[in-house]
Amino acid sequence: MSTSDNNNKDHKNNGTNKPSKLENIKKSHKELVDRRGEEARIVRKIVSIVLILLTIFIVVGGISGYLYIRSALEPVDSKDDSKIEINIPLGSSTSQIASILEDNGIINNSMIYRFYIKFNNAAEFQAGDYTLSPSMTLGEITEKLQTGTVMKEAVLRVTVPEGKTIEEIAAIYEENANVDKKEFMEKVNDRTYIEQLIQAYPSILSDEILEEGIRAPLEGYLFAATYQFYKENPSVETIVEEMLKKTEEVVTPYLEQINEKDWTVHEALTMASLVENEARSEEDRKIIAGVFYNRLEDNMMLQTDPTVIYALGEDIDRVYNKHLETDSPYNTYQNVGLPIGPISNFAENSITSVLEPEETDYMYFIADDDDGEIYYAKTYDQHEALVAKYLRDRD
Known part of the structure; x- marks a missing residue:
């Protein structure tokens, strides 16, 4: 065989055994497809597992919630007919009644009972002394409280x-x-x-x-x-x-409003006590509350006479200039802001006036020494004119 024939044979063998460029591309594509398919299968498995776990969680949570509520709605012990004496005081709220029942082992859960009462539109519970049992249903307990004997006459x-x-x-x-x-x-x-x-x-x-x-x-x-x-x-x-x-x-009904004003209950009741002592009518109380807010915003002293009287610790008919110098955390002529605490109790419309004040530009007010009529002023000059007209000399 000639050398030429051998070269031709080698050339043919090389062409047969070595993959072509197209075949390499096809192979790479197939590997990529296979890899992506495997990744997709893994993702599907993960998603399936997550969905299964989530479904189990929801089902278990739902069943647990259902069992919890059902248990709370059932008698504490259907076999326990023991008699328990309880007292529902006059003026008790549904929340207080529910707590009394739970504390005495008559119901399982006070919160669920409150929802039960609301859902069934139960109302007009009677204050009084009751004999109840852990075996009673919520319906039986509710009926008993609605038809019970009212407490005896107050002494x-x-x-x-x-x-x-x-x-x-x-x-x-x-x-x-x-x-x-x-x-x-x-x-x-x-x-x-x-x-x-x-x-x-x-x-x-x-x-x-x-x-x-x-x-x-x-x-x-x-x-x-x-x-x-x-x-x-x-x-x-x-x-x-x-x-x-x-x-x-x-x-309690005003706690949310108090919180919205970023006040504590103590501060709200303190302001209410000031308003209570400065005005008789709800209209004036709302305006005066507005004046107090205006002064607080301007970092001015409230300068309200009832705080001076309280600081003195004695009942006086009239506040004089010498009294204004009393050193006390209650004296609003000596301290900026609210006094350290309330100076008296108050009517409900005083707290509503504090929470819903009349918005005005007034910065000052005085009460006529003769008839108690209240006059308002926007400026200090106007205030001084009113003082000269309606107040007797404070010296």
């Missing part, structure tokens, strides 16, 4: 007017409920007792009432109302706690 009725200090309230109970005023004041100034009350009424009471300089921790927190008692000689604790329950009942 004592004591009316506490608006704008009263805690010392004046103590005197009212001494006169009308045979309660020793000194004992009353000692109890409401007992730090240990006050700390217990803060724990019991956290929505309205806070450590602010124990700040240094506060004259009486519960000043302003004993709401003005008529209170009924079913014992001839109610204890100071009974009186105080009945009054705090009333304050809680009145203030």
Whole structure:
């Protein structure tokens, strides 16, 4: 065989064994497709696992929630017919009633019971003494509370007017409920007792009432109302706690508004006590609240006379210039901003006036010495003119 023939044969073999460029491209494409297919399968597996887990979570959560609610709606113990005596005080809210029932083992869950009451439009629960059982259904309990016997007639009725200090309230109970005023004041100034009350009424009471300089921790927190008692000689604790329950009942609907103003309950009640002592009508209270806001925004002193009277700690008919110099955290002629705490209790329209004040440009106001008529001014010069016209000399 010639050399030429061998070369031709080698050439043919090389052409047969070496992959062409097109074949390489096809091979790479196939590998890419295979790799992407494998990745897609992995992704589908992951998604499937996640969906399965999510479905299991939802199902388990739904079943757990269903079982929780069903359990709360069932009797505490259908086999337990033991009799439990409970008392629903007058003026109790549905929330308080639910808590009493749960605390006494009559229902499983106070929150679920409140929803049950709302869903069934149950209302007009009767205050009184009841004999209930853990075996009773929510429907039976609700019916019992709606048709129960109202508590017996009150032995004592004591009316506490608006704008009263805690010392004046103590005197009212001494006169009308045979309660020793000194004992009353000692109890409401007992730090240990006050700390217990803060724990019991956290929505309205806070450590602010124990700040240094506060004259009486519960000043302003004993709401003005008529209170009924079913014992001839109610204890100071009974009186105080009945009054705090009333304050809680009145203030609670306004907690969201108070929070929106970025105020504490203590600050809101302090402002309400000032408005209470400065005006008689709701119209004037709203305007005066607006004046106070204007002065606070301008970093001006509130300069309200009732705070001076409270700072003095004595009942005076008229505030003179010498009184304005009284050194006290309550004196708004000496301190910028609100006083350290309330100076009296208040009517509900005083708190609404504080939360919904009349917006005006007034910066000043005075009350006529003769008839109590209130006059407003936008400027200091206008204010001075009103002072000269309607107020007697303060010296």
